[in-house]
Amino acid sequence: MADTDNNDAFVAFERVQKSYDGETLVVKDLNLSMPKGEFLTMLGPSGSGKTTCLMMLAGFETATHGEIRLNGRPINNIPPHKRGIGMVFQNYALFPHMTVAENLSFPLEVRKIGKSDREEKIRRALDMVQMGDFSGRRPAQLSGGQAQRIALARALVFEPELVLMDEPLGALDKQLREHMQFEITNLAHELGITVVYVTHDQTEALTMSDRVAVFDDGRIQQLAAPDTLYESPDNSFVAQFIGENNTLAGTVKEIEGDRCIVELDDGELIDAQPVNVEKPGDRTLISIRPERVETNVERLGENAHTLKAQVAEFIYMGDVFRTRLKVAGKEDFIIKTRNSADQRRLQPGENIEIGWLPQDCRALDAV
Amino acid sequence: MSKLKSSGQQTADAPTPEDAFHEAAALEDHPSAPRGSKADGPVLSADGTPLKRSLNRALRMQKLRALMLIAPLLIFVLVTFIAPIADMLFRSVENQIVSNTLPRTTQALAGWEAEGADSAPPEAAYEALYVDLFLAAEAKEHTRLGTRLNYEETGLSSLFRSSGRDMDDIGEDRIDALEDANEAWEEEGFWYTLMTGGEGAAGNTALLDEQRDRLEALTGDSYAADIGFVPGQAISELLPRTARAYAAFALYTVVEDEDIVAEEEPWERVKIALTQDLRDPATVQALADYDGPGAEELRAAADLSGGFEEIDFKQTFLEIDEDWGNVDNWQTIKMYSPPFTSGYFLNAVDMEKTPDGPALRDEDERIYGLLFNRTLFMSLVITGCCIMLGYPVAWLLANLPMRTANILMILVLLPFWTSLLVRTSAWKVMLQQQGVINDTLVWLGLVDDASRLIMINNQFGTIVAMTHILLPFMILPMYSVMQTIPPSYVRAARSLGATNWTSFWRVYFPQSVPGIGAGSILVFILSIGYYITPEIVGGTTGTFISNRIAYHISSSLNWGLAAALGSILLAVVLILYWAYDKIVGIDNVKLG
Ligand SMILES: Nc1ncnc2c1ncn2[C@@H]1O[C@H](COP(=O)(O)OP(=O)(O)OP(=O)(O)O)[C@@H](O)[C@H]1O
Ligand SMILES: [Mg+2]
Numbered sequence: 034m035a036d037t038d039n040n041d042a043f044v045a046f047e048r049v050q051k052s053y054d055g056e057t058l059v060v061k062d063l064n065l066s067m068p069k070g071e072f073l074t075m076l077g078p079s080g081s082g083k084t085t086c087l088m089m090l091a092g093f094e095t096a097t098h099g100e101i102r103l104n105g106r107p108i109n110n111i112p113p114h115k116r117g118i119g120m121v122f123q124n125y126a127l128f129p130h131m132t133v134a135e136n137l138s139f140p141l142e143v144r145k146i147g148k149s150d151r152e153e154k155i156r157r158a159l160d161m162v163q164m165g166d167f168s169g170r171r172p173a174q175l176s177g178g179q180a181q182r183i184a185l186a187r188a189l190v191f192e193p194e195l196v197l198m199d200e201p202l203g204a205l206d207k208q209l210r211e212h213m214q215f216e217i218t219n220l221a222h223e224l225g226i227t228v229v230y231v232t233h234d235q236t237e238a239l240t241m242s243d244r245v246a247v248f249d250d251g252r253i254q255q256l257a258a259p260d261t262l263y264e265s266p267d268n269s270f271v272a273q274f275i276g277e278n279n280t281l282a283g284t285v286k287e288i289e290g291d292r293c294i295v296e297l298d299d300g301e302l303i304d305a306q307p308v309n310v311e312k313p314g315d316r317t318l319i320s321i322r323p324e325r326v327e328t329n330v331e332r333l334g335e336n337a338h339t340l341k342a343q344v345a346e347f348i349y350m351g352d353v354f355r356t357r358l359k360v361a362g363k364e365d366f367i368i369k370t371r372n373s374a375d376q377r378r379l380q381p382g383e384n385i386e387i388g389w390l391p392q393d394c395r396a397l398d399a400v
Numbered sequence: 401m402s403k404l405k406s407s408g409q410q411t412a413d414a415p416t417p418e419d420a421f422h423e424a425a426a427l428e429d430h431p432s433a434p435r436g437s438k439a440d441g442p443v444l445s446a447d448g449t450p451l452k453r454s455l456n457r458a459l460r461m462q463k464l465r466a467l468m469l470i471a472p473l474l475i476f477v478l479v480t481f482i483a484p485i486a487d488m489l490f491r492s493v494e495n496q497i498v499s500n501t502l503p504r505t506t507q508a509l510a511g512w513e514a515e516g517a518d519s520a521p522p523e524a525a526y527e528a529l530y531v532d533l534f535l536a537a538e539a540k541e542h543t544r545l546g547t548r549l550n551y552e553e554t555g556l557s558s559l560f561r562s563s564g565r566d567m568d569d570i571g572e573d574r575i576d577a578l579e580d581a582n583e584a585w586e587e588e589g590f591w592y593t594l595m596t597g598g599e600g601a602a603g604n605t606a607l608l609d610e611q612r613d614r615l616e617a618l619t620g621d622s623y624a625a626d627i628g629f630v631p632g633q634a635i636s637e638l639l640p641r642t643a644r645a646y647a648a649f650a651l652y653t654v655v656e657d658e659d660i661v662a663e664e665e666p667w668e669r670v671k672i673a674l675t676q677d678l679r680d681p682a683t684v685q686a687l688a689d690y691d692g693p694g695a696e697e698l699r700a701a702a703d704l705s706g707g708f709e710e711i712d713f714k715q716t717f718l719e720i721d722e723d724w725g726n727v728d729n730w731q732t733i734k735m736y737s738p739p740f741t742s743g744y745f746l747n748a749v750d751m752e753k754t755p756d757g758p759a760l761r762d763e764d765e766r767i768y769g770l771l772f773n774r775t776l777f778m779s780l781v782i783t784g785c786c787i788m789l790g791y792p793v794a795w796l797l798a799n800l801p802m803r804t805a806n807i808l809m810i811l812v813l814l815p816f817w818t819s820l821l822v823r824t825s826a827w828k829v830m831l832q833q834q835g836v837i838n839d840t841l842v843w844l845g846l847v848d849d850a851s852r853l854i855m856i857n858n859q860f861g862t863i864v865a866m867t868h869i870l871l872p873f874m875i876l877p878m879y880s881v882m883q884t885i886p887p888s889y890v891r892a893a894r895s896l897g898a899t900n901w902t903s904f905w906r907v908y909f910p911q912s913v914p915g916i917g918a919g920s921i922l923v924f925i926l927s928i929g930y931y932i933t934p935e936i937v938g939g940t941t942g943t944f945i946s947n948r949i950a951y952h953i954s955s956s957l958n959w960g961l962a963a964a965l966g967s968i969l970l971a972v973v974l975i976l977y978w979a980y981d982k983i984v985g986i987d988n989v990k991l992g
Contacts, residue, residue: 093891113894114903126892130910139906140896191897 042066042102043227044090044195049099051085051251059085061251063099067229067244069194072221074230076238077248078274083231086248087197090229092116103195114143119188119196119226123203125180127172133159133183134168140191158190161220178209185217189224196221199231210234214241235275239263247271264322268309269397272320279326279366281319282399285310293396295319299362303338305396316399321389323355326368328379330388339388342366344379354378358387485970492963495741498733500617501536501545504528506737514727514734514755521730526713530570534669535648537564539619539656551958552743552753553732559723566720571672574708578671581704584697585671592662594694595646597632601692604636604643611647619656627654629661634692638683641673678705731755744964768948768965775945776972778863779927785867786874786923787916794875794915798882812875820869824936827865831855831937857939865937866927873926874919881915917984925973945969 044067051060060082067073075083088094089101092113100107108116127136134155141151159165162182172180181201188196198217202210218241221228232238238245239259246256247270254274255267266272269280283297285307293307295317303319310317330339345364346357353369356379360366368387370376379385443451499506508528512521536542546560584590596603608630612623629650636643649670650661657664677683684702687695717724735753736743743753750766751758760766793812797805815823830836833852841847855861885908893903931946938947945965952962980986 091891091895093894113891114897114899116895117897118895120892120895122888122892124886124888126886126888128889128893128907128911139893139898143896143898143902187896197895 043069043071043104044229045100045102046086046090047100047102049086049089049096049101051082051089051094052097058097059251060089060096063251063253065246065253065256067227069227070225072218072228072230072241072243074232074238074242074245075248076232076235076245076274077254079233081248082251083233083248084199087199087229087231091118091120091197117191117193117195119191119193121184121188121196121198121201123200125172125184125201127175127180127184127187129172131171132168133164133170133172133175136172136183137168137187137190140187144191154190158186161189162186162216177205178213181205181213182216185220189220189226193226195227195229197229197231200233201230202232202234202237210237217241239275247274249274265308266320266395266397269318269320269399272318272395272397277323277367277369279321279323279368281321281361281363281366283317283319285313285315285317285396287313292391295396297361301340301361303340303394304336304391305394306392308395309398310396317396318399320395320397321393323367323369324353325389325393327388328368328370328377328385330386333388333390337388337390338394339386342385342387344381344383344385346381347379349378358385360387488963488966488970490963491960492744492967493740493742494960495736495743496617496739497545497548498736499739501541502529502532502733502737503614503617505532505733509730509734509737512730512734514731520714520725520727523712523714525730526717526724529717530567530713531645531669533560533564534567534570534667535615535652536618537567538652538667538669539615541618547957548960549732549736551747551961552736553729555723556729556732559721559729563717563720563724568668570713570716571668571675571711574675574705574711575668575671577708578675578701578704582697582700584694585701586665588663588665590694590697591646591666591670592629594692594698595631595635595643595650596629597635598693601635602633603630604633605630607631607636607643608647608651611644611651615648615651615655621655623651623655625655627651627661629654632692634690638686638690639674639677641677642670645670645673672711674701675705675708676711678702679708679710744960745968747961748964748968768945771943771945771948772968772972774859775928775969778859778866778942778944779924781863782866782870782927783874783920783924785863786871787920789867790871790874790878790919791912791916794878794882795912797875797879798885799887809879812872815869815872820932821936823869824865824933827861827868827937828856831861831864856937857942859938859942861937861939862934862942862944865933866930869933870923870926873922877918877922878912878915881918882912885911913984917980921977921980924976928973929969 044065046063046065049060049063050058052058063086075086077083085094089096090103092108092111096109101109103116103118127133128139131139137155137158138151141154146154155168156165159168162185164179164182164186167175167179167183172183175183184201188198201217202213205213214237217228217230230238230241239262242259244256244258245262247254247262249270255262255271257265257267262271263276266275272278273280281297281303283295283303286294286296286302288307288310291306293305293310294302295305296302297319305317305319327333327337330337333339340360342358342360344356345359348355348357352372354372354376356368356370357364358366358368445451445454447454505525505528508525509521512525513519533542536545542560542564543557546557549560550557579585615621615623627650629647631643631647646666649664649667653659653661653664678687678698678701684706687699687702690698714724723729735755741753742758746752746758748768750761750769752761793808797808797812800808828835832838833854833856835856837855838847838852842849842852847853855864889907889911890903893907894900898906928944929946930944931950934942934944935947935950938944946969949962949965949969952958952965977986
């Protein structure tokens with residue numbers, strides 16, 4: 034599930050636990066290792082412990098148990114200011130009493146960098162985020178997006194190798210957020226820095242990251258590249274959390290290698306790919322992505338599985354049609370079909386046949 | 401932006417909010433640039449009235465409602481705060497008592513200049529003094545004037561008090577002679593008829609009103625009542641002084657003594673006025689044609705008066721009290737005769753009025769400058785102590801977990817739940833030479849029993865006790881400001897490489913300055929006017945200017961000086977406030 038420990042990893046969490054109150058574990062057994070230059074996103078619902086992990090890495094919280102290593106060195110006892118980690122906070126935390134230039138100059142001053150060097154670095158950092166003209170402004174005079182860029186520039190100006198970002202785009206509107214997502218990923222790749230990025234916006238996580246760690250309940254549920262995460266979720270939490278997902282509850286009848294037969298609650302038998310079911314008799318949730326469901330079953334070929342369905346609702350969304358179906362006793366089975374020339378618009382009440390390929394149908398744990 | 405934007409796929413050409421921002425900024429930089437099709441002239445609302453006006457109309461109701469909501473407070477503040485301050489400011493310059501009590505004297509002194517020690521004022525001034533002082537003594541207002549003038553020149557109080565007593569005796573022999581010649585002059589009825597000019601005679605209300613005003617100014621009471629007497633027109637032209645004196649007598653008798661004019665024998669002053677009137681040759685001539693009531697008696701009295709010796713008022717006054725010959729006293733009266741004076745203020749800054757203009761008092765008479773300096777200095781020290789002691793506490797309050805912070809907060813507020821007097825007295829117990837602290841020090845052997853520390857009844861005691869009392873006023877504003885500083889700032893600073901101290905000093909501290917400012921203003925202004933604590937623990941060297949003000953208000957009763965001192969204190973506070981605004985900026989002060 035989590036990465037195996039790797040001693041040349043740039044950042045490594047090893048069996049890390051954290052409790053604030055001595056009663057509940059906020060982070061339970063965290064294992065994670067990142068190579069240099071990776072853009073890793075921590076994604077998860079509110080309260081799942083993402084910020085806590087970031088804070089432990091930055092040094093503002095201490096791990097109750099376990100070890101965190103940076104560049105091979107344990108950092109549990111290094112104070113935050115000696116870790117050399119750049120950090121972008123959710124509310125930017127730009128010092129309100131300093132101008133933009135002073136804000137950027139701050140990390141350089143505390144590192145005793147000479148004045149001319151400092152100015153040069155500040156200029157470069159501001160140019161990097163296209164904010165060269167704003168050096169005399171105060172944070173209060175900046176728009177959200179501008180403040181965000183300055184916060185980024187400040188975290189980068191002292192050339193840290195690791196940058197942590199805690200929901201840095203949370204306060205921005207959608208358009209600006211998408212724009213900034215590109216700027217941040219580009220910058221990260223250009224500068225070759227390692228980034229740990231926290232968000233609870235899954236699109237953000239999928240578009241920006243090399244790898245995504247899905248958090249829930251203080252554990253990493255899955256750590257994988259975005260496409261793997263989407264297409265092969267390890268468990269039903271991940272399947273539900275990432276993207277849209279149809280589930281059908283049932284019981285495993287037979288398991289045979291990478292095939293299993295599941296009996297749905299209404300008695301129907303279907304083929305699926307076993308992911309975390311072990312033996313016949315296990316309860317399971319079948320997960321099928323809406324766009325993998327085909328209404329023209331002829332297209333699917335021989336071994337596709339088909340089922341009867343009744344159209345409950347048809348929603349026109351422009352590029353796609355979203356249709357809600359009644360399948361196997363469930364009312365909320367969603368399918369998405371492309372708005373292509375040959376795609377028929379289904380009528381509510383209509384009885385149709387739907388189908389999918391067995392490899393798109395994953396038998397996951399029943400929660 | 402071009403570089404990164406072109407590398408993004410979705411936003412390659414789409415305008416971003418950033419672009420709009422830059423465009424707006426560009427427009428602002430070049431205000432002359434056309435801003436689209438905006439018509440000139442005022443903007444009109446739908447019904448054609450200018451938008452401004454209809455907006456104002458719409459807002460008026462709202463404003464009225466707001467005004468009504470604050471009206472009770474506004475009235476309360478006006479009555480209990482603004483009005484007393486205005487009254488104080490007025491009192492600090494007001495000085496009508498001299499011209500109200502001695503109107504004629506001040507007039508007579510107008511042309512007089514003192515040159516040298518024996519250039520006493522002219523006889524006319526003494527005569528005027530007699531006229532004024534007689535009335536003042538009857539109305540018992542002369543002692544008040546004496547007290548007032550005593551602030552400026554010691555001795556004037558007793559001079560006025562004793563002289564007032566003797567006013568009745570001036571010209572005694574004349575009155576006796578007059579009354580011996582004809583008993584009619586002792587009869588109230590006769591006088592009354594004489595002065596009214598008999599039944600149906602034309603009255604001189606102007607003269608009566610003039611005396612009315614004079615008495616109102618003198619006593620502060622209302623003389624508007626009908627007194628059943630109007631001086632006759634003819635008689636008041638014939639005997640102007642007598643008529644005036646009688647009118648004053650009549651008014652006073654009715655209003656103050658609540659008697660009937662016709663049943664009271666007039667004052668000695670009226671009779672003296674008569675004899676003086678009758679010595680005027682013009683009067684004697686006019687008297688020949690006079691045929692009103694009492695004409696015979698008047699003519700007889702005129703004959704008699706011709707034989708009287710001129711009253712030497714100056715001599716008379718000198719006999720009553722030789723201080724009336726002292727030029728300084730007269731100068732004081734003259735100097736304080738205008739209705740407004742800078743005297744109180746000069747006094748409050750250790751200066752005095754002299755004929756050559758304001759001058760500093762003698763070294764050993766200066767106290768207020770010292771007191772003001774001490775008040776300012778000690779208030780500064782107290783404010784400083786409060787900052788030093790309060791800052792860490794406020795910081796703790798803002799950064800501790802909720803429950804612990806609440807307990808600490810209760811401890812901070814605890815002093816508020818104890819009476820101020822109790823707290824101050826407790827400090828007395830703590831600090832006195834046989835007190836807790838000294839006992840402990842002696843017991844520990846740190847201090848010799850013979851040389852116990854003196855910590856009370858001096859500046860030290862005041863500073864300690866007041867710092868303790870005012871500390872919450874420093875902590876609370878600091879706390880409320882610190883509470884609004886998110887911990888992420890310090891964290892950001894530390895993640896940027898700053899040590900604990902640097903991130904405190906360069907990031908946290910500057911943001912807590914508004915709290916320090918608010919607390920300092922509060923503590924400084926409170927302490928500058930503090931009274932009870934310095935009074936109890938301050939001894940002689942630890943008292944404030946406010947103790948002096950209190951003394952003048954309750955003991956010496958020199959309210960004018962108290963008002964002047966208070967006004968200066970107010971001015972100092974306002975100036976400091978203004979300076980603070982200039983230097984720190986008042987919008988940098990946050991109370992929460
Ligand atoms: N300082 C703290 N003291 C006690 N409990 C804390 C503290 N900070 C966080 N927690 C608890 O730890 C858990 C994880 O918090 P964390 O801030 O890591 O969540 P998160 O994943 O960042 O959530 P979000 O997406 O809402 O930011 C939460 O249940 C929270 O209540
Ligand atoms: Mg968080």
